[in-house]
Amino acid sequence: MNLKVKIKDFEFENPLMNAAGVNCYTIDELEEIRNSKAASFVTKTCTLNTRQGNLEPRYYENELGSINSMGLPNLGIDYYLNYLESLDGTYFLSVTEMNTENIHKILEKINESSFNGLVELNLSCPNIEGKPQIAYDFKTTDKLLADIFKYFKKDLGVKLPPYFDLAHFDIMANILNKYPIRFVNSINSIGNAIIIDENDTVVIKPKNGFGGLGGEYIKPTALANVNAFYRRLNKDIKIIGTGGVNTGRDVYEHILCGAYMVQIGTRLQKEKSKVFERILNELKEIMKEKNYNSLDEFRGKLKTL
Numbered sequence: 001m002n003l004k005v006k007i008k009d010f011e012f013e014n015p016l017m018n019a020a021g022v023n024c025y026t027i028d029e030l031e032e033i034r035n036s037k038a039a040s041f042v043t044k045t046c047t048l049n050t051r052q053g054n055l056e057p058r059y060y061e062n063e064l065g066s067i068n069s070m071g072l073p074n075l076g077i078d079y080y081l082n083y084l085e086s087l088d089g090t091y092f093l094s095v096t097e098m099n100t101e102n103i104h105k106i107l108e109k110i111n112e113s114s115f116n117g118l119v120e121l122n123l124s125c126p127n128i129e130g131k132p133q134i135a136y137d138f139k140t141t142d143k144l145l146a147d148i149f150k151y152f153k154k155d156l157g158v159k160l161p162p163y164f165d166l167a168h169f170d171i172m173a174n175i176l177n178k179y180p181i182r183f184v185n186s187i188n189s190i191g192n193a194i195i196i197d198e199n200d201t202v203v204i205k206p207k208n209g210f211g212g213l214g215g216e217y218i219k220p221t222a223l224a225n226v227n228a229f230y231r232r233l234n235k236d237i238k239i240i241g242t243g244g245v246n247t248g249r250d251v252y253e254h255i256l257c258g259a260y261m262v263q264i265g266t267r268l269q270k271e272k273s274k275v276f277e278r279i280l281n282e283l284k285e286i287m288k289e290k291n292y293n294s295l296d297e298f299r300g301k302l303k304t305l
C-alpha cells in the first residue's frame with residue numbers, strides 16, 4: 001500500500017503531520033513529531049522576534065474540540081531556521097508578521113538562508129488584538145503575493161482562514177491561481193468563537209473569551225474549504241487539509257475532498273505524537289476495505305448527488 005504524497009518535488013512517506021501551533025513550539029516538541037509516524041512537521045508560526053503571546057488562560061479543550069487565543073507566542077525565526085537548516089528531510093516553516101513590511105523582512109531572511117523545505121505563510125491568525133486576518137482582505141492579499149513573488153525563490157504556500165461564501169472561494173482562488181504557490185492549507189481555526197463554562201463565564205481570558213475554534217466542531221467547514229479550493233485551484237497548487245481530524249476516517253474524508261497532506265491539531269494536543277500511528281493504521285484499514293492501494297486513487301473523488 002502506497003501512502004506517498006508529492007507536493008512539487010517534495011515527497012512524503014504519508015499524508016500526516018501536525019498543524020502549526022500544536023506540539024511545535026520548541027525543538028524538543030518538533031523532534032517528538034520528527035521521531036513519530038508523522039511524515040513531516042510544521043513549526044509554530046514564527047515572527048522576526050520572540051513573542052510572549054496573550055495572557056492565560058488562553059487554551060481550553062472539551063470533548064468536541066478546542067478554543068485558543070495564544071497570541072502567537074514563539075521563539076523567533078532564528079531559533080526555528082537554525083534548527084531546520086540542521087535537518088535532512090522536508091519540513092514546513094510557518095511564518096507571519098504584524099504588517100506586510102515585516103512579512104517581506106522575514107521572507108527575505110528565509111530567502112537568504114539554506115532552508116530547503118516549504119514555507120507556510122500564515123495569513124489567518126485570528127488572535128492578534130486589533131489585527132484582522134490578512135486573508136479576509138482580498139486586495140491586500142493579492143498585493144502581498146504579487147510583491148513576494150518578485151523576490152522570493154523558495155517554495156511557499158499559504159495558511160488560510162475558513163471562508164463561508166462561495167463567491168469568496170471564487171475571488172480567493174482567482175487570486176491564488178496567479179502565483180507560483182505550492183500549496184494552500186485550509187483551514188486555520190474558525191476565528192472569534194466563544195465557549196462558556198458552568199459558571200456563566202468564558203473559558204479563555206484574551207479578547208473577552210473570543211478565540212479560534214478547533215477540533216470536531218470545525219470538520220464540516222474544513223472539508224468544504226478543502227473541496228472548494230480543490231475544485232477551483234490550478235492542479236499544481238496542492239491542498240493541505242486541516243481541521244477536525246480525529247480518526248483515519250477524517251483523514252480519508254479530507255483526501256476525498258482533495259487534500260494531499262493532512263494536518264492534525266487539537267487531537268494531537270490531546271493524544272500527543274502516538275496519534276499519528278493510530279490514525280495512519282485506521283486510514284490503512286479503510287483503504288484495505290475499499291481496495292485502494294494509493295491516495296491518488298480516491299483523492300478528490302467526493303461524490304455529489
Ligand SMILES: C=Cc1c(C(=O)O)[nH]c(=O)[nH]c1=O
Nearest residue numbers: 045070071072125127189212
Ligand atoms: C499564528 C497564530 C495563531 C494562533 C495563536 O497563536 O493564537 N492560533 C490559531 O488558532 N491560529 C493561528 O494562526
